[in-house]
Amino acid sequence: MSESLKIQVERRDGLAVIYTEGYINNQGGEEIARAANELILDGHKVLLLNLQGTKIVNSIGISILIEIIEKMLEIDGKLAFCCLTPTIEKTFHIMGLAQYAGIYGDEAVAVDEMRGGGAEGGAAEDSAAKA
Amino acid sequence: MADSPPDPPTPAADADAPGPRPVDTPPSEIRPHLALWRELESLADRDAGEVAYVRRLLELWREHQKAAGAALYLGRESVDGDGDPDSDSAPSPRELLREISVGEGPFPTSLTADAEPGNGGLTLHRLPGGILAASHAEGDLPDGPRSEVLTLLLAASLRALRLRQQLKQQHFQVNYRVVELESVYDVGLAIAGTLDLDQLSEEILLRALSLLDARRAAFYLRHGESYRLERNYGGEAREALAADDPALEPFLAGKGPAPDGMMPQARHVMGVAIGGQRQPRGLIVVADKESRTGVGPFGASDRRTLSLFANQSAIALENARLHRQALEKERLEREMELAADIQRQLLPDGAPALPGWELLGWNRPARQVGGDYYDLRSREGGLTFTIADVTGKGIGAALLVSTLHSALDLLIDRVGVSPELFNRLNGHILKSSARNKFITLLLADLDSESGEINYVNAGHNPGLLLRSGAGEGDAGEGDAGEVVELSPGGLPLGLMAGSEYRSGSLRMEPGDLLCLFTDGITECANRDDEEFGEERLIACLRRHRDETLGDVVACIDRETQEFAAGLPQLDDETIILLRRNR
Numbered sequence: 001m002s003e004s005l006k007i008q009v010e011r012r013d014g015l016a017v018i019y020t021e022g023y024i025n026n027q028g029g030e031e032i033a034r035a036a037n038e039l040i041l042d043g044h045k046v047l048l049l050n051l052q053g054t055k056i057v058n059s060i061g062i063s064i065l066i067e068i069i070e071k072m073l074e075i076d077g078k079l080a081f082c083c084l085t086p087t088i089e090k091t092f093h094i095m096g097l098a099q100y101a102g103i104y105g106d107e108a109v110a111v112d113e114m115r116g117g118g119a120e121g122g123a124a125e126d127s128a129a130k131a
Numbered sequence: 132m133a134d135s136p137p138d139p140p141t142p143a144a145d146a147d148a149p150g151p152r153p154v155d156t157p158p159s160e161i162r163p164h165l166a167l168w169r170e171l172e173s174l175a176d177r178d179a180g181e182v183a184y185v186r187r188l189l190e191l192w193r194e195h196q197k198a199a200g201a202a203l204y205l206g207r208e209s210v211d212g213d214g215d216p217d218s219d220s221a222p223s224p225r226e227l228l229r230e231i232s233v234g235e236g237p238f239p240t241s242l243t244a245d246a247e248p249g250n251g252g253l254t255l256h257r258l259p260g261g262i263l264a265a266s267h268a269e270g271d272l273p274d275g276p277r278s279e280v281l282t283l284l285l286a287a288s289l290r291a292l293r294l295r296q297q298l299k300q301q302h303f304q305v306n307y308r309v310v311e312l313e314s315v316y317d318v319g320l321a322i323a324g325t326l327d328l329d330q331l332s333e334e335i336l337l338r339a340l341s342l343l344d345a346r347r348a349a350f351y352l353r354h355g356e357s358y359r360l361e362r363n364y365g366g367e368a369r370e371a372l373a374a375d376d377p378a379l380e381p382f383l384a385g386k387g388p389a390p391d392g393m394m395p396q397a398r399h400v401m402g403v404a405i406g407g408q409r410q411p412r413g414l415i416v417v418a419d420k421e422s423r424t425g426v427g428p429f430g431a432s433d434r435r436t437l438s439l440f441a442n443q444s445a446i447a448l449e450n451a452r453l454h455r456q457a458l459e460k461e462r463l464e465r466e467m468e469l470a471a472d473i474q475r476q477l478l479p480d481g482a483p484a485l486p487g488w489e490l491l492g493w494n495r496p497a498r499q500v501g502g503d504y505y506d507l508r509s510r511e512g513g514l515t516f517t518i519a520d521v522t523g524k525g526i527g528a529a530l531l532v533s534t535l536h537s538a539l540d541l542l543i544d545r546v547g548v549s550p551e552l553f554n555r556l557n558g559h560i561l562k563s564s565a566r567n568k569f570i571t572l573l574l575a576d577l578d579s580e581s582g583e584i585n586y587v588n589a590g591h592n593p594g595l596l597l598r599s600g601a602g603e604g605d606a607g608e609g610d611a612g613e614v615v616e617l618s619p620g621g622l623p624l625g626l627m628a629g630s631e632y633r634s635g636s637l638r639m640e641p642g643d644l645l646c647l648f649t650d651g652i653t654e655c656a657n658r659d660d661e662e663f664g665e666e667r668l669i670a671c672l673r674r675h676r677d678e679t680l681g682d683v684v685a686c687i688d689r690e691t692q693e694f695a696a697g698l699p700q701l702d703d704e705t706i707i708l709l710r711r712n713r
Contacts, residue, residue: 023364025346026421056341059307060421066303074182087317087338094313095306 005031006053009039015046015114017107021053029064036068045077046114050107052083062095069100078102082110182231185288190233192281198254198265200234203285204242205261205293226424227262230292236266241424258286260293314342315439328451332361335415335444340364342440343433345417346426347397352413352448361413366396368416383414385434394418399428403437406445413448415441470529471496474504477536483509485579489710490514491680495688496703502528503649503703504535508543513579515543518591518647518707519572527568534563535570535624548576553587553621553632560625569625573617573647582639582711587632590623592650595665597672599642614669617647644676644683645709651702655691663694680708 005028008019016039022028036047049065051057057065072079080102081092092098104110185203193201204227225244232238238253242262246255256263263285336350347365351358351372358372369392372379381387382402389400397418404411415437419426429437474496482490492505502521507514519535521528538559546552552574560570573594575586588594594617620633639645648668655663668687675686684706691704 023340025344026423056337058341058344058421059303059310060344060423062307063303063423087314090313090317091310094310095303 004028007031007035009035011039011042011044012111014044015048015111016044017048017050017111019050019053024051024054024057024061024065026058026060026064029061033064033068036071040071040075040077045072045075047072047077047079048107048110048114049079049081050083051081051085051088052107054088055085057088057091062091062097065097066095069097073100078114080104080110080114082107182292185285185292186231186233188281188285188288189231192263192285193234193265195281196254196265198234199267200232200236200238200265202232202236202238202264202266203230203261203289203292204228204264205230205289205296206244230296234266238264238266256282258282258289261286261289311342311436314338315436315443328448328455331447331451335447336362336364339415339417339437339440343401343417343429343437344421345429346419346421347394348418349394349416350413351416353411358414363394365418366394369393372414383411385431389416398426401429401434401437403434403441405441405448412445415444466526470526474529474532477504477506477532479505479507482507483514485509485514487711487713488514488577488579489680489708489712490516491684491708492516492706493684493708494703494705495700497524497651497700502532503651503705504532505647505705505707506536506539507707514577515548515574516577516647516707516709517572517574518594518649518705519570520591520649520651520703520705521570522568524703527565531560531564531568531570531625534560535572539574543574548574548585548587548634550587550621550632550634553589553624554630557589557624557630557632558628561628564625569623571623575617575647577639577709582643583636584617584639584645585634585636586617587621587634588617588619589621589630589632590619590626592648592653592665593618594645594647595669595672596637596639597644597646597669597676599640599644612673639709639711641711641713643711644672645707646672647707647709649703649705651700651704652687652691652706654702655695655700655704656698657694657696658698663691667694680710683708 005020005022005024007021010017010019018032018035018039020028020032024032032049039047047068069079071077079100081097082104083106084092084103089103092101092103097103102110102113104113189201189203206225206227227242227244229238229240229242242255242264244262246262252266254265256265263282332350332352336348339345339350340348345365347363347368349363349368350361352361353359353374356374358374360368360370369390372390372393376390378387378390382389382400383404385401389397389402393402393416394400399420400416400418402414402416404414406412417429417437420429420433478494479492482492490507492507494503494505496503502524504517504519504521506517508516517539519532521531521535535556538556542552542555546555553572556572570589571591572589573586573591575584575594577584586594596615596617598613598615615637617635617637620635622630624630646668653663653665653668667690671687671690672683675683678686687706688704
């Protein structure tokens with residue numbers, strides 16, 4: 001696993017996917033926040049975080065992710081996560097992130113759902129994605 | 132947070148003003164307040180939430196200040212800490228973090244409570260629990276009721292925001308405690324389900340990092356008298372540590388610094404033993420607890436959490452070790468079965484028919500693959516028979532038996548049963564076997580017409596010839612029941628280079644019974660460590676010598692088992708019986 005978080009961003013017709021690889025801790029979380037802020041400033045209101053390359057996240061990383069979610073709510077945007085490890089998905093549910101952000105097993109499903117306007121809240125999409 | 136300001140003054144309140152006036156015309160001194168109130172009321176969009184409300188209030192304040200930008204800073208008691216009073220990872224209470232900003236800055240992310248006004252081009256206005264900052268403000272805060280109301284509202288909003296943040300932090304911390312507990316529980320399940328040691332090492336390392344908000348971590352396993360680094364993350368870690376390193380014990384007890392060079396790039400290191408401090412199976416070391424403002428040391432509750440986690444890890448590691456042992460055992464058993472199959476192929480299927488003679492070979496290995504070997508090869512006018520015992524058991528012994536079998540196959544027809552054959556076999560076994568492996572071998576050749584037996588015994592138990600007493604004259608004859616031994620004529624094969632061998636000969640007469648055996652028969656022991664011995668074997672042979680050879684073997688087997696009185700068979704047992712009938 002990568003030691004410091006690496007980020008890659010893909011912009012696709014108004015939707016942006018942030019790919020992470022590494023530890024989402026303070027430094028990693030700040031990297032994600034910086035990327036998300038740039039995308040928001042560029043006018044992106046639909047963000048998908050693909051965490052396939054991330055095996056761990058700590059509480060600082062989570063608090064930063066919550067701030068990004070809050071920022072997206074403020075601008076009436078949508079944020080979702082996909083490709084989480086079972087441990088991270090469980091953590092996101094306990095920490096309440098899943099109440100405000102969609103959680104999907106697969107990137108393609110997440111993109112479809114978000115483009116279809118279904119990613120307002122996480123819980124419904126989560127169950128749909130899992131089903 | 133007050134989503135909406137207090138209700139505006141009612142007409143009834145205006146009725147107290149002196150002099151008659153229209154109900155909708157407020158007195159002139161009230162008008163600026165009322166205008167401000169209506170302006171503020173228009174800001175209070177209940178759906179936008181309190182942050183948006185405060186942002187608008189701040190924007191209004193900025194305009195009033197004629198500033199390019201404005202920012203609200205709030206003091207925080209503990210933003211991301213673990214609530215542990217021992218931890219200094221939480222930001223200082225004197226530090227105020229930027230919560231909301233509008234317009235142009237620059238506004239730093241944090242200010243200290245004693246920040247000087249004008250510092251960084253900002254005008255600072257202190258409020259209870261916070262600071263209002265304006266960039267490029269034109270002079271001091273303007274006086275007047277409008278300014279007072281705005282400041283008071285911002286102060287009230289600030290307090291509400293602060294309470295909301297505290298609540299949010301507490302909620303976060305409670306949730307994260309649940310995550311920690313779940314993690315410790317999950318570790319028991321997840322890493323107990325991970326039986327691969329490499330994967331387990333990674334799981335333990337990553338979960339420790341995450342659980343403790345650590346920036347770096349290292350995982351060591353005990354190997355003999357030292358701990359060896361299995362995995363590390365976030366920076367270098369010492370490759371190995373002596374188990375008796377004097378710095379280790381106080382460090383693991385939280386009473387001393389980390390041993391030298393354990394994690395050279397780390398500032399704050401904490402470690403716990405896996406599986407208790409008396410006989411630790413390994414170490415988990417974490418370093419530099421993260422907060423939003425940097426890294427700090429770990430607290431007492433962190434140590435408790437890591438210890439709990441280490442206990443779970445110890446169980447998982449033990450499971451993995453047992454699983455690895457079981458797999459190894461299974462693999463060995465499969466190999467042994469395979470070797471046993473090969474060895475079974477080396478043993479004869481039955482005894483060749485020899486007119487005027489009875490012949491029987493019998494073998495029972497103590498384990499799946501034994502070190503005993505026998506062979507019965509007929510040749511024109513006679514028979515060659517072999518009995519051998521290789522030191523040890525298992526695959527090593529089976530391989531040596533196989534080597535002997537092949538060598539005999541190649542040489543016996545060319546060289547015959549002779550000291551020369553044994554010299555060559557000895558050289559071959561010496562080259563092919565480990566230093567501590569050797570073979571005892573008794574090889575005999577029978578002329579079935581004359582009854583003449585020519586043999587060489589390389590350190591094997593002497594064969595026993597029970598005379599019938601019917602013979603006369605030359606070598607080999609004797610009194611009824613007399614026992615003649617086929618004694619060794621040299622050292623076991625593979626024991627010493629250049630060993631010399633002597634052959635012996637005798638003649639079997641009608642009624643004579645020859646018994647070749649391995650030490651598994653005579654060294655079969657009872658609970659008093661007494662061996663069955665050659666005397667009991669001879670007595671048994673004498674008692675049953677007239678029975679069929681199968682019955683004779685069955686009697687020997689029964690008597691040795693009765694002698695052992697239920698103790699398991701520890702060594703291979705092999706018998707060859709040969710009787711001359713005419």
